[in-house]
Amino acid sequence: MNHYDAIIIGAGAAGLTTGIYLSRAKVKTLILNEGAVGGQMVLTHEIANYPGIESISGYELARNMKQQALKFGCSIKSNIKITSIDLNSTPKSFVVNDKNIYSADVVIIATGGRPRALGVPGEDEFKGKGISYCATCDGDFFQDKEIIVVGGGNSALEEAVSLTKYASKVTIVHQFDHFQAFEHYVTEAKNNPKINFIMESKIIEFIGDEKLSSVKIQNQRTGDVSEKNVDGVFIFIGYVPNTEMFEGILELNQYKEIIVDKNLATNIPGVFAAGDSIAKRYRQVTTAVGDGTIAALSAAEYLNKFEKAELVADEADS
Amino acid sequence: MLRTNLTHILSENEHTKLLQENENVMVCCGRMGPMCIPVYEVMEELETEYPHVKFADMEFDIPDARVIRNLPECRNFAGLPFVVYYKNGKVVKATSSIQNREQITSILDQYFGKKVNETAEK
Ligand SMILES: Cc1cc2nc3c(=O)[nH]c(=O)nc-3n(C[C@H](O)[C@H](O)[C@H](O)COP(=O)(O)OP(=O)(O)OC[C@H]3O[C@@H](n4cnc5c(N)ncnc54)[C@H](O)[C@@H]3O)c2cc1C
Numbered sequence: 193m194n195h196y197d198a199i200i201i202g203a204g205a206a207g208l209t210t211g212i213y214l215s216r217a218k219v220k221t222l223i224l225n226e227g228a229v230g231g232q233m234v235l236t237h238e239i240a241n242y243p244g245i246e247s248i249s250g251y252e253l254a255r256n257m258k259q260q261a262l263k264f265g266c267s268i269k270s271n272i273k274i275t276s277i278d279l280n281s282t283p284k285s286f287v288v289n290d291k292n293i294y295s296a297d298v299v300i301i302a303t304g305g306r307p308r309a310l311g312v313p314g315e316d317e318f319k320g321k322g323i324s325y326c327a328t329c330d331g332d333f334f335q336d337k338e339i340i341v342v343g344g345g346n347s348a349l350e351e352a353v354s355l356t357k358y359a360s361k362v363t364i365v366h367q368f369d370h371f372q373a374f375e376h377y378v379t380e381a382k383n384n385p386k387i388n389f390i391m392e393s394k395i396i397e398f399i400g401d402e403k404l405s406s407v408k409i410q411n412q413r414t415g416d417v418s419e420k421n422v423d424g425v426f427i428f429i430g431y432v433p434n435t436e437m438f439e440g441i442l443e444l445n446q447y448k449e450i451i452v453d454k455n456l457a458t459n460i461p462g463v464f465a466a467g468d469s470i471a472k473r474y475r476q477v478t479t480a481v482g483d484g485t486i487a488a489l490s491a492a493e494y495l496n497k498f499e500k501a502e503l504v505a506d507e508a509d510s
Numbered sequence: 511m512l513r514t515n516l517t518h519i520l521s522e523n524e525h526t527k528l529l530q531e532n533e534n535v536m537v538c539c540g541r542m543g544p545m546c547i548p549v550y551e552v553m554e555e556l557e558t559e560y561p562h563v564k565f566a567d568m569e570f571d572i573p574d575a576r577v578i579r580n581l582p583e584c585r586n587f588a589g590l591p592f593v594v595y596y597k598n599g600k601v602v603k604a605t606s607s608i609q610n611r612e613q614i615t616s617i618l619d620q621y622f623g624k625k626v627n628e629t630a631e632k
Contacts, residue, residue: 227611230547234544234547235544237543237544249542250544270551271551271552271555319589319607320605320608321586321587321589321606323589324589326544326545328544329541329544329546329590330545330588330589330607333588402585402586403588424588
C-alpha cells in the first residue's frame with residue numbers, strides 16, 4: 193500500500209492548484225488522474241481571462257501548473273483508472289488499474305467535467321469520421337461542406353459562427369424554440385447568411401458507411417422524423433460532471449454535482465471537492481483555481497486536526 | 511512546431527527511413543491541439559514500456575504529412591490526430607481523433623506484442 197497524507201483525484205486546474213498548495217505546505221500529496229494532465233484547460237486554445245496573464249494557450253497554462261506542482265514535490269500519476277474506492281475507511285483507499293493500492297488521510301475530488309454526448313446510435317462509430325466536439329480542431333476538414341451544429345447555448349452559437357469560415361452551410365439543430373445564449377451570440381448567428389436553423393428538433397441517429405453521410409432528425413413537437421444529408425456534425429450541448437464513481441457514496445444534487453459546504457467539505461469527513469465537479473454557478477479556470485485553494489487549505493486544517501486527534505489517541509494508549 | 515518529447519518526423523524521407531529501420535512504428539500526425547496533446551502524452555509514457563515500438567509524431571500541416579494524410583486507411587478521417595501503426599513498413603491500424611491510454615495499449619498489444627514487464631512476468 194502506498195500511503196500519502198493527501199490524494200487528489202483529477203489533475204485539471206482545481207486538482208493541480210490543490211496539489212501546489214498542499215505540497216508547498218509539505219503535505220505528502222499524490223494526484224491520480226484519468227487521461228492527460230490539464231483536464232479541460234487542454235481543450236482551450238486561448239485563455240485570455242486569467243488574471244496576470246494577458247493570453248496563454250490552455251496547454252501552456254496546464255503545463256506551467258503541472259511543473260509548479262512537481263517542483264513542490266507533488267507526485268502525479270496520469271493516464272490511470274481508479275477501479276475501486278473506499279472513502280469511509282481510515283485511511284481512505286483507492287485501487288488503480290495498474291494494480292497498485294493508494295491510501296490517504298484526506299482526499300480532494302477534482303474530477304471536473306466532460307462534453308455531454310447526444311447518446312444516440314452511430315455517435316461513437318462516427319467520432320472523428322464526421323462527428324466532432326471541437327470546432328478549432330476539426331473545422332478545416334469541412335471546407336465547403338455542409339455541417340450541423342447541435343446545441344443552443346453560447347458555445348454552440350459561437351462555434352457555429354466560427355465554422356462558417358470553412359463550411360458552405362451550417363445548420364443549427366436545437367431542441368427548444370429559443371436559445372439559452374447571450375443575445376449578441378444569437379444576433380450574430382441569425383445575421384450570418386450561411387447559418388440556418390432547425391428548432392424544436394433533435395438528432396436521433398447518425399447514418400453512414402465508413403464515414404457520416406446523414407442524420408435522422410425528429411421534430412419534438414410533431415414527432416415527425418426526416419433524414420438530412422450532411423458531411424459533419426459538431427456537438428456542443430454542455431458538460432456533465434465526472435462524478436459517476438461517487439454515486440451512492442457522496443451527496444450529489446440532481447445534476448450529479450457534488451454538494452459541498454463553504455469550506456468545500458463533502459458529506460464524508462476528510463473528503464473535500466473542488467472545481468467543475470461541484471455544485472456551483474460559474475465554471476471557469478479562475479473559479480477552479482479558487483476552489484483548489486480553498487480545498488487545499490481546508491484539507492490542511494483537517495490534517496492538522498487529524499494529527500492532533502492521533503496524538504491524543506497515542507497518549508491515551510500509553 | 512510540435513512541442514513533444516517524441517521523435518519528430520520532419521519529412522517524407524525521414525518517414526520512409528523510420529519505417530525501414532523499425533519493425534513496429536506508431537506515428538501520431540496532428541497539431542498542438544486539444545485532441546492531439548493527450549495522445550502525445552500517452553505515447554511519451556509508453557516509450558519506456560514498449561521499447562520494441564518506435565513512437566514518433568509528425569506535424570499535420572506540413573506538405574510532407576501527405577504520407578499520412580493520403581493513406582487509404584485515413585481516407586474517411588475528419589478528426590485530428592491521425593494515428594497510424596506500421597508493422598514492417600505496412601499499415602496495420604489507423605485511428606482518428608482522441609484516443610486514451612487503454613485504447614492505444616490495446617492496439618499496441620494486439621499488433622506489436624505486450625509491454626515489457628508483462629512479457630517478462632510470463
Ligand atoms: C472548450 C472550453 C473552453 C474554455 N474556455 C475557458 C476560458 O477561456 N477561460 C476560463 O476561465 N475557463 C474556460 N473554460 C472552463 C474551464 O476550462 C474549466 O472550468 C476548468 O478547467 C475546470 O477545471 P477542473 O479542474 O475543475 O476540471 P477539469 O479541467 O475537467 O479536470 C478534471 C480532471 O480530472 C480527471 N478525472 C475525471 N474523472 C476522473 C476519475 N474518475 N479518476 C481520475 N481522474 C479523473 C480528468 O481526466 C481531468 O484531467 C473552458 C472550457 C472548455 C471545455
